[in-house]
Structures are given as structure tokens and as C-alpha cells.
Amino acid sequence: xxxxxxxxxxxxxxxxxxxxxxxxxxxxxxxxxxxxxxxxxxxxxxxxxxxxxxxxxxxxxxxxx
Amino acid sequence: xxxxxxxxxxxxxxxxxxxxxxxxxxxxxxxxxxxxxxxxxxxxxxxxxxxxxxxxxxxxxxxxxxxxxxxxxxxxxxxxxxxxxxxxxxxxxxxxxxxxxxxxxxxxxxxxxxxxxxxxxxxxxxxxxxxxxxxxxxxxxxxxxxxxxxxxxxxxxxxxxxxxxxxxxxxxxxxxxxxxxxxxxxxxxxxxxxxxxxxxxxxxxxxxxxxxxxxxxxxxxxxxxxxxxxxxxxxxxxxxxxxxxxxxxxxxxxxxxxxxxxxxxxxxxxxxxxxxxxxxxxxxxxxxxxxxxxxxxxxxxxxxxxxxxxxxxxxxxxxxxxxxxxxxxxxxxxxxxxxxxxxxxxxxxxxxxxxxxxxxxxxxxxxxxxxxxxxxxxxxxxxxxxxxxxxxxxxxxxxxxxxxxxxxxxxxxxxxxxxxxxxxxxxxxxxxxxxxxxxxxxxxxxxxxxxxxxxxxxxxxxxxx
Numbered sequence: 001x002x003x004x005x006x007x008x009x010x011x012x013x014x015x016x017x018x019x020x021x022x023x024x025x026x027x028x029x030x031x032x033x034x035x036x037x038x039x040x041x042x043x044x045x046x047x048x049x050x051x052x053x054x055x056x057x058x059x060x061x062x063x064x065x
Numbered sequence: 066x067x068x069x070x071x072x073x074x075x076x077x078x079x080x081x082x083x084x085x086x087x088x089x090x091x092x093x094x095x096x097x098x099x100x101x102x103x104x105x106x107x108x109x110x111x112x113x114x115x116x117x118x119x120x121x122x123x124x125x126x127x128x129x130x131x132x133x134x135x136x137x138x139x140x141x142x143x144x145x146x147x148x149x150x151x152x153x154x155x156x157x158x159x160x161x162x163x164x165x166x167x168x169x170x171x172x173x174x175x176x177x178x179x180x181x182x183x184x185x186x187x188x189x190x191x192x193x194x195x196x197x198x199x200x201x202x203x204x205x206x207x208x209x210x211x212x213x214x215x216x217x218x219x220x221x222x223x224x225x226x227x228x229x230x231x232x233x234x235x236x237x238x239x240x241x242x243x244x245x246x247x248x249x250x251x252x253x254x255x256x257x258x259x260x261x262x263x264x265x266x267x268x269x270x271x272x273x274x275x276x277x278x279x280x281x282x283x284x285x286x287x288x289x290x291x292x293x294x295x296x297x298x299x300x301x302x303x304x305x306x307x308x309x310x311x312x313x314x315x316x317x318x319x320x321x322x323x324x325x326x327x328x329x330x331x332x333x334x335x336x337x338x339x340x341x342x343x344x345x346x347x348x349x350x351x352x353x354x355x356x357x358x359x360x361x362x363x364x365x366x367x368x369x370x371x372x373x374x375x376x377x378x379x380x381x382x383x384x385x386x387x388x389x390x391x392x393x394x395x396x397x398x399x400x401x402x403x404x405x406x407x408x409x410x411x412x413x414x415x416x417x418x419x420x421x422x423x424x425x426x427x428x429x430x431x432x433x434x435x436x437x438x439x440x441x442x443x444x445x446x447x448x449x450x451x452x453x454x455x456x457x458x459x460x461x462x463x464x465x466x467x468x469x470x471x472x473x474x475x476x477x478x479x480x481x482x483x484x485x486x487x488x489x490x491x492x493x494x495x496x497x498x499x500x501x502x503x504x505x506x507x508x509x510x511x512x513x514x515x516x517x518x519x520x521x522x523x524x525x526x527x528x529x530x
Contacts, residue, residue, distance in 0.1 A: 032200070
């Protein structure tokens with residue numbers, strides 16, 4: 001995630017919730033978004049194969065079965 | 066002066082109860098009185114459930130008198146972290162001011178199973194608000210006040226199962242139920258000098274428990290000994306149609322498993338940057354363990370373990386608390402950083418969450434393969450002892466504070482048990498943890514029992530209590 005992407009996401013948070021937050025709190029939120037971006041960057045750096053899937057498999061549901 | 070039995074392990078209490086030497090009603094009265102008189106001193110209790118406790122204790126007494134003994138928890142009081150739903154008008158506050166009047170019309174499955182085992186619910190115990198879901202950085206993050214450590218009330222209990230740790234350490238209850246998403250059982254076990262067991266994900270139903278992160282949340286016991294953790298786990302484990310994560314894999318506690326001949330692994334880097342006192346006690350623990358185990362260093366392949374588990378936690382907690390976030394009522398939470406901590410998590414991209422879930426599968430296979438030759442991975446339970454109750458704890462943690470054990474253990478859903486292994490120069494407890502392969506609770510409990518049979522840290526209790 002680039003700095004630009006992080007800034008866009010921060011602006012999204014600010015647009016949604018900024019009116020509730022003080023400038024100091026907004027600055028903390030910015031740091032929080034940057035941390036989210038850093039963790040995303042770490043994930044994106046790992047190559048997976050197309051067929052590598054999550055453990056959580058959706059199961060169609062029928063009551064009583 | 067506390068009665069002798071206040072710091073007795075469940076196994077000993079059970080023998081006395083079964084033999085009619087201790088009355089469950091007297092036992093309940095004693096612990097209820099301690100909860101009332103001592104609990105507030107440590108900010109350990111939210112609600113004392115006196116009426117329900119005495120009703121359950123009287124029933125236990127009658128049943129035992131007529132020979133209907135249910136097992137080792139019959140007539141034994143306990144406390145539950147206040148994120149477990151309880152019926153009968155007893156509040157379930159999640160430790161958070163916006164939910165301080167919240168009630169449910171049902172009992173969580175764990176509460177129900179403990180009732181079926183004959184245990185006596187004495188209190189709902191204090192916890193960090195939303196189980197730490199707001200990203201708190203200080204002990205003062207609960208509407209019941211900063212949880213204080215029975216070993217030194219100027220220090221923190223750890224969290225988020227804070228009251229659970231304090232109440233077992235202080236002899237306010239013989240055992241407690243806590244929850245762990247990432248560190249919330251092992252941290253208070255470490256800081257308070259008690260045993261804490263984080264079971265395998267899906268071992269214990271979370272129906273009726275507050276959700277912080279559906280694919281990371283686990284419920285488990287905090288007790289005086291590892292043996293007691295096994296007794297409690299047997300009572301609360303098992304499949305539950307109301308929690309689809311639970312597995313149809315019965316758990317029978319094996320208290321007679323061999324306690325020698327173990328192969329332990331030490332994760333490379335697990336002792337880097339840990340507190341000096343923690344390191345000294347851990348090295349001493351390894352010397353003790355050499356009498357019953359071999360210890361070999363292992364290294365995990367390079368993967369972003371913390372980023373995987375952190376991304377899952379961020380995304381799921383933003384969804385779990387969506388209503389609270391949108392309402393703006395996070396501003397009513399106690400810790401200032403919890404007022405805004407959840408907002409940043411609302412912008413985790415779906416593709417990054419899914420990448421984390423895909424990498425989790427890689428992480429789980431990697432960890433299982435690395436651990437396959439071993440009975441457990443041994444490590445300090447936490448990198449540092451309890452921090453001062455009036456300081457941001459992340460400032461007091463040494464080094465870069467990486468937590469690979471926590472990231473892998475919780476991300477891959479692996480069980481771990483922490484038991485006390487000494488004290489720092491300041492008189493604060495430290496712990497050693499044994500993390501096992503999935504479903505291997507009996508193995509790690511055997512290692513922990515072996516360690517406790519060679520040490521007496523678990524027989525020491527806070528002075529004056």
C-alpha cells in the first residue's frame with residue numbers, strides 16, 4: 001500500500017467520522033491508518049498460488065442438516 | 066486471616082467437598098465475602114452474583130449429601146469474565162461504559178456447562194473494555210477502574226481478562242473463565258502469577274460471549290495450577306450447535322499422562338529484547354525442565370506472522386463493533402485512545418483481509434510442520450512483567466516488542482498454557498508458556514504439570530491476602 005493509498009484511506013475515515021474527532025485524535029487515526037497500510041504491505045509481499053484458499057469454506061445451509 | 070482452603074487448588078477442594086469436610090454453602094459464603102471485601106480494592110469485580118451463587122451452592126450441597134456427586138467442580142465457586150452472557154438480570158457489561166446496563170435472557174454455553182458440572186457462579190469479573198478491541202494502551206481502560214495486581218496494587222494485572230487473573234491470584238475465587246483473542250489469557254496469567262490455558266480454537270463454545278474477532282476468539286480457564294486448568298477445560302469443552310466453530314472432537318483431560326521424556330522447542334528470537342528479570346527466570350526454568358525434557362532451538366520460515374493475525378483482528382473487530390462505531394458511542398469508553406482506535410480499522414481492504422486468511426492457512430501448516438517433532442514450544446509467557454498501573458504499558462515494553470508466539474499461536478488457533486516461574490527483583494510474577502500443536506492440550510498440560518511438580522512458584526500467594 002503506497003503512501004498515496006494510505007492518504008486516500010485516511011481521507012475516507014476523516015470524511016465519515018472526522019466531525020466527531022479532535023485534531024489530535026484525527027492525527028492518531030492517521031497513524032492508525034498508516035499501521036493498517038504497513039500490515040497490508042507486508043501481506044502483499046508474499047506470493048501465493050491461485051489455488052491457495054482460506055480455511056474458512058462457505059457451506060450452503062439447510063435447516064436441520 | 067484467610068481460611069486455609071482459600072488458596073487450595075480445585076482438586077484439593079473437590080476432595081474436601083466430596084468427603085463432606087467443606088460445605089459448598091460455606092465455601093460460597095467465604096469467597097463471596099472475599100469478593101465483596103477485597104474485589105473493589107483491586108478493581109477486579111463488576112457484579113457479585115450472591116443470590117445465584119447461594120442457590121447453586123445449596124443445590125450442590127443437597128445433591129452431594131444424597132450421593133449425587135457430579136465431579137470435581139461440584140460446589141466450587143468461580144468467576145466469569147464479564148463478556149459471558151448471564152440470564153436473570155445479571156448485567157453483562159463487556160467492561161465498557163456504553164454497555165454497563167446490558168442484560169441477556171440466556172446464559173453463555175460456558176456458563177451453562179459449568180452449571181451442569183455443579184460449579185457456583187460467584188461473580189462477573191472485570192475486564193478491559195471490549196476485550197481490548199479499541200486498541201487501548203494503558204491499564205485504565207475499563208469503566209470499573211484500572212485493574213490492580215494482588216502482588217502489588219501499584220502494578221497492572223495484564224489484560225484483557227484482568228479481573229479473572231486478579232481474582233484467582235488474590236484468592237477471591239478458586240478459578241475463573243477468561244478469553245483470548247491475542248494475549249488476553251496469557252498476559253494476566255503471567256502478570257498475576259497464576260496458570261492460564263488458551264485452548265485450541267474451536268475447543269470451547271463461544272456462544273453467548275462478546276465477539277471481538279470470530280476467527281480468533283477463544284475461551285479458557287485461569288486457575289492456581291495447570292492441573293486445575295485441565296479439570297475446568299474438560300467441563301467447558303465440546304461441540305455446540307450454537308457455535309459453528311466448535312469441533313466434534315471430545316476432550317477428556319488426562320491427568321495421568323507421563324510427565325517426563327518431553328521434546329521441547331525454543332523458537333529462535335523468542336528471548337530477544339525480553340525484560341532482564343523475565344529472561345533470568347526463563348533460563349532458570351529451562352534448567353529445571355532439562356530434568357524431564359530436551360530443548361532444541363527451531364526457526365520458523367520467514368512469513369509476516371504478526372501482519373497476518375493483526376489484519377484478521379483489525380477487519381473482524383471493525384465489523385463486530387460496526388454498530389458501536391457508527392453510533393459514535395466509542396467516545397463513552399474509558400481510555401481516550403479507545404475513543405478513536407476502531408476507526409482506522411474500518412478501511413482494511415477486503416482483498417487484504419482475504420490475503421491474511423489465505424496466508425493463515427500457510428501459517429498453520431508451517432507451524433504444524435515445524436512443531437511436529439516436538440511436544441511443545443517453550444517461551445516466556447510475556448516479554449515483560451506487570452507494568453505500573455498508571456503508565457502506558459507499550460512504553461514499558463522493551464525492544465521492538467514483536468510477538469511471534471502470540472501471532473502464530475492465536476492466528477493458527479494453537480493451545481498454550483502459562484504457569485508462574487518466578488519473580489522479578491521488584492517482586493512481580495513472571496510466567497513460562499508451553500504452546501502445543503492443535504488439539505494437544507493434554508500434552509502441554511502434562512509438561513506444565515511436570516514443571517509445577519519440580520517448582521513451588523504456584524504455592525506462593527500475595528502477602529496479606
